[in-house]
Amino acid sequence: MLSKVFVTGIGTVTGIGINVSETFSSLTSQQTGISSAIYLDTIHRDAIPVCEVKASNEKLCELASISTKIRLTRTSLIGIIAAKEALESSGITNISAKKTGLISATTVGGMDKTEKYFGDYNSNKRFNEFICSHDSGSSTEIIADHLGIKEFISTISTACSASANAIIFGTQLIKHGILDRVLVGGTDALTKFTLNGFNALLILTKTECKPFDQNRTGLVLGEGAGYLVLESEKSVQEENKRIICEVKGYGNACDAYHQTATSPNGYGPYLSMQNALEMGGLKPDGIQYINAHGTGTTNNDLSEGKAIEQIFTEKVPYISSTKAYTGHLLGAAGSVEAVYCCLAIRERTIFPNLNFEEPMKELSFTPTDKVVKNINIENVMSNSFGFGGNNSSIIFSRC
Amino acid sequence: MEAFIKGIGIVSPQNTTEGIKFLSEVVEYNSGYMSCVEPVYSNYISPVISRKLSRILKLSIVASKVCLSNSSIETPDAIITGTGLGCIQNTEDVLNSILENNESFIVPTSFIHSTHNTISSQIAIYLKCHGQNLTFSHRTFSFESAVLYGMIYLADKYGENVLVGGVDEMTPTLFDIGSKLIFKSISKSNLNMLNEKNKGAYAGEGMAFFTLSSNYSEGDYAKIKVVETIYNPDSVNSLKLKIEKAINSAGLSIGDIDAVMLGITGNSESNRYYQELINSLLKNKILLYYKHLCGEYFTSSSFALWCCANILKRQFIPSILRLNKNENNSITNILIYNQFNNKNHSIMLLGKC
Amino acid sequence: MKIMEQLIIELKEKIIKNLNLKDLTIEDIDTEAPLFVEGLGLDSIDALDLIVILEKDYGIKIESIDEGKNILNSVKSMAEKIMSHNSEN
Numbered sequence: 001m002l003s004k005v006f007v008t009g010i011g012t013v014t015g016i017g018i019n020v021s022e023t024f025s026s027l028t029s030q031q032t033g034i035s036s037a038i039y040l041d042t043i044h045r046d047a048i049p050v051c052e053v054k055a056s057n058e059k060l061c062e063l064a065s066i067s068t069k070i071r072l073t074r075t076s077l078i079g080i081i082a083a084k085e086a087l088e089s090s091g092i093t094n095i096s097a098k099k100t101g102l103i104s105a106t107t108v109g110g111m112d113k114t115e116k117y118f119g120d121y122n123s124n125k126r127f128n129e130f131i132c133s134h135d136s137g138s139s140t141e142i143i144a145d146h147l148g149i150k151e152f153i154s155t156i157s158t159a160c161s162a163s164a165n166a167i168i169f170g171t172q173l174i175k176h177g178i179l180d181r182v183l184v185g186g187t188d189a190l191t192k193f194t195l196n197g198f199n200a201l202l203i204l205t206k207t208e209c210k211p212f213d214q215n216r217t218g219l220v221l222g223e224g225a226g227y228l229v230l231e232s233e234k235s236v237q238e239e240n241k242r243i244i245c246e247v248k249g250y251g252n253a254c255d256a257y258h259q260t261a262t263s264p265n266g267y268g269p270y271l272s273m274q275n276a277l278e279m280g281g282l283k284p285d286g287i288q289y290i291n292a293h294g295t296g297t298t299n300n301d302l303s304e305g306k307a308i309e310q311i312f313t314e315k316v317p318y319i320s321s322t323k324a325y326t327g328h329l330l331g332a333a334g335s336v337e338a339v340y341c342c343l344a345i346r347e348r349t350i351f352p353n354l355n356f357e358e359p360m361k362e363l364s365f366t367p368t369d370k371v372v373k374n375i376n377i378e379n380v381m382s383n384s385f386g387f388g389g390n391n392s393s394i395i396f397s398r399c
Numbered sequence: 400m401e402a403f404i405k406g407i408g409i410v411s412p413q414n415t416t417e418g419i420k421f422l423s424e425v426v427e428y429n430s431g432y433m434s435c436v437e438p439v440y441s442n443y444i445s446p447v448i449s450r451k452l453s454r455i456l457k458l459s460i461v462a463s464k465v466c467l468s469n470s471s472i473e474t475p476d477a478i479i480t481g482t483g484l485g486c487i488q489n490t491e492d493v494l495n496s497i498l499e500n501n502e503s504f505i506v507p508t509s510f511i512h513s514t515h516n517t518i519s520s521q522i523a524i525y526l527k528c529h530g531q532n533l534t535f536s537h538r539t540f541s542f543e544s545a546v547l548y549g550m551i552y553l554a555d556k557y558g559e560n561v562l563v564g565g566v567d568e569m570t571p572t573l574f575d576i577g578s579k580l581i582f583k584s585i586s587k588s589n590l591n592m593l594n595e596k597n598k599g600a601y602a603g604e605g606m607a608f609f610t611l612s613s614n615y616s617e618g619d620y621a622k623i624k625v626v627e628t629i630y631n632p633d634s635v636n637s638l639k640l641k642i643e644k645a646i647n648s649a650g651l652s653i654g655d656i657d658a659v660m661l662g663i664t665g666n667s668e669s670n671r672y673y674q675e676l677i678n679s680l681l682k683n684k685i686l687l688y689y690k691h692l693c694g695e696y697f698t699s700s701s702f703a704l705w706c707c708a709n710i711l712k713r714q715f716i717p718s719i720l721r722l723n724k725n726e727n728n729s730i731t732n733i734l735i736y737n738q739f740n741n742k743n744h745s746i747m748l749l750g751k752c
Numbered sequence: 753m754k755i756m757e758q759l760i761i762e763l764k765e766k767i768i769k770n771l772n773l774k775d776l777t778i779e780d781i782d783t784e785a786p787l788f789v790e791g792l793g794l795d796s797i798d799a800l801d802l803i804v805i806l807e808k809d810y811g812i813k814i815e816s817i818d819e820g821k822n823i824l825n826s827v828k829s830m831a832e833k834i835m836s837h838n839s840e841n
Contacts, residue, residue, distance in 0.1 A: 042502060119498050135538065152628065156536070157515035172551050192497055193494065196505045197493060197505055200505040202803070202817055202820075253532075254529050254532035255529070256523045257524070259521070387514050388521075388523075389532075390516055390519075451797070504804050504808040505804070
């Protein structure tokens with residue numbers, strides 16, 4: 001009999017808050033974190049809006065209680081802060097008391113340092129330390145070492161669905177008794193690499209991020225981290241732990257259509273949502289809220305919207321994308337938005353889809369554009385759809 | 400949880416892609432780094448598609464196609480890949496563009512193909528596979544994580560078969576940068592790797608794909624019984640205990656292991672752990688090694704898996720793999736052990752079908 | 753100032769080189785035929801790559817796919833845009 005899996009801790013750092021409390025405050029006061037770049041040294045500073053964590057690397061070191069002499073990547077620093085908060089909120093004080101793992105996700109890894117020093121490796125040995133911080137596994141090991149996690153660690157890198165897939169993998173490890181509890185999530189810093197790369201694809205908006213709006217013009221890139229602590233039924237019962245919610249079901253499917261665009265009818269997203277519902281033993285009308293991928297690009301919002309209509313044929317539940325708050329967090333998007341889903345259940349609140357003005361002609365539904373309070377959410381679905389047609393959906397349920 | 404290896408497709412610095420020969424001829428390198436023996440791409444991929452693909456993508460598609468053909472499967476139910484550094488050439492191209500052109504003129508194709516999961520996705524697009532698709536990227540845990548995920552996938556009965564791959568490419572720039580840390584250039588034969596006194600591993604690359612299934616059928620290569628990653632053990636003793644525990648979990652003891660495939664490199668410092676294990680836990684076993692044939696790269700254990708799967712199926716050990724002269728009447732269980740940086744230790748336990 | 757014919761040959765060479773159409777020669781590319789869907793059958797990512805070439809080599813900045821559609825319709829339309837951009841500047 002496979003174990004149920006519960007969320008017992010959450011932590012997050014993004015442009016709208018350096019912890020869960022600040023984040024919730026921003027979400028409910030409809031305060032976006034999107035602005036011009038302050039910390040990233042880019043020629044696009046005045047032209048392209050972004051959503052940075054409102055702290056320099058020095059400040060992040062302070063928040064993480066790490067000496068600035070240790071030159072960690074921004075991705076690692078943001079990750080450590082969020083991961084620590086998740087562990088603390090779960091009440092875990094002795095990491096080795098149980099089989100505890102870490103599954104992290106990232107897209108850029110240590111690229112924030114690589115892109116600075118790549119040209120200097122041959123001329124200056126000082127920067128060689130950043131060779132080792134480049135790869136995806138580096139930030140995971142730095143977080144693991146900082147928190148004392150050893151039992152099982154790995155890193156997933158599937159672009160925008162990466163941290164959702166980390167949650168899925170972590171859930172499986174607990175179900176099969178490989179771990180008692182696992183810290184899952186992802187972290188990504190804003191980099192010139194991704195900013196210029198996405199700009200070359202002409203999918204960054206120069207104005208506003210307007211998910212599911214007829215006049216949307218593209219996405220805004222952000223940076224941040226989100227982590228959740230997942231525990232087995234046995235682990236929770238042993239300590240009489242307070243549960244935030246249950247990981248009820250999940251689905252991962254491949255659109256297999258195009259490297260960057262989703263198929264017009266959203267087949268991959270349809271499959272991932274369908275699989276999540278089936279696994280959770282739920283019908284579409286059992287979902288009260290969808291936290292959509294909703295990037296604000298012409299392509300995603302249409303494909304995702306079409307897929308949602310195909311599944312929720314009778315009535316589309318409350319739906320919003322929170323990317324107009326935080327920007328698109330790439331590898332961290334799935335887990336940060338999973339944290340928001342947990343908050344939605346715990347605080348009985350649905351967060352709005354900011355900047356919504358005009359419904360999309362092709363869709364029959366419109367997103368929620370106001371904060372909805374005092375609402376019982378039994379089941380919430382979180383969507384994360386990545387480059388390469390990597391589509392993931394996770395359902396979190398109230399306990 | 401166990402899985403049967405139904406088919407394998409591998410592109411490597413040896414002649415491993417086409418034909419059924421199992422290391423009967425060996426490619427020798429005397430300079431630079433070990434580079435894959437390139438196939439004739441047009442035999443596998445149409446020019447219309449291959450024109451847009453970087454080298455790592457083309458080689459991965461070739462390896463996966465050979466694997467599926469070897470398994471008599473057209474489309475797998477899921478595709479899970481491990482890659483330590485992903486599409487590094489594309490990453491370099493974008494970085495160079497940012498540096499040289501002050502954040503201008505980034506070539507979109509290079510950026511799009513620089514994400515780590517491009518390999519898995521392009522294979523899925525090519526095969527029209529809508530099943531689960533994951534990419535693990537964690538140093539020398541990358542391939543092992545992919546194998547574990549594949550085994551869990553099969554145990555959960557999401558599908559009947561899963562394509563699992565280990566992929567990493569070497570580029571001149573990566574070799575140059577890596578030479579500051581762990582690589583050394585081959586100046587004498589790779590086949591004399593262990594006799595070289597200098598520190599440093601020989602750099603290499605490879606793309607290996609395996610079709611795994613929970614159902615046995617005649618002709619399968621081998622059974623994967625255990626895959627485990629061990630992170631930062633407190634001591635060699637702690638490592639030994641974990642390895643033994645992993646073997647026990649398959650209902651076996653260390654005495655049941657006939658042969659051990661070791662990720663020994665030309666770097667004597669990193670060989671310390673291997674030496675400790677050889678002197679204790681692995682005493683009297685048939686000892687084998689593989690990195691003199693494929694080089695060091697994050698997913699090199701996939702090359703080791705190809706070797707061991709073939710040994711179990713053919714009941715034959717090519718002399719080029721041998722580290723010692725120990726013999727056995729038959730080979731029933733093989734343990735693969737690899738480690739990186741004295742921190743990332745991984746094992747795979749294979750059994751004869 | 754390049755004359756039209758020279759520019760068209762140059763564009764075809766760049767298309768072959770940058771889009772890795774190794775098996776094609778400049779004679780194989782019809783100057784007036786559509787580049788996308790039909791004709792050469794290029795796709796949306798090829799369009800983005802061509803947009804970079806237009807900016808890098810000819811100073812023409814295209815901000816959106818829609819803006820790019822007309823200019824990139826054929827080799828002829830690309831050449832015409834370059835010529836008119838040159839005469840404006």
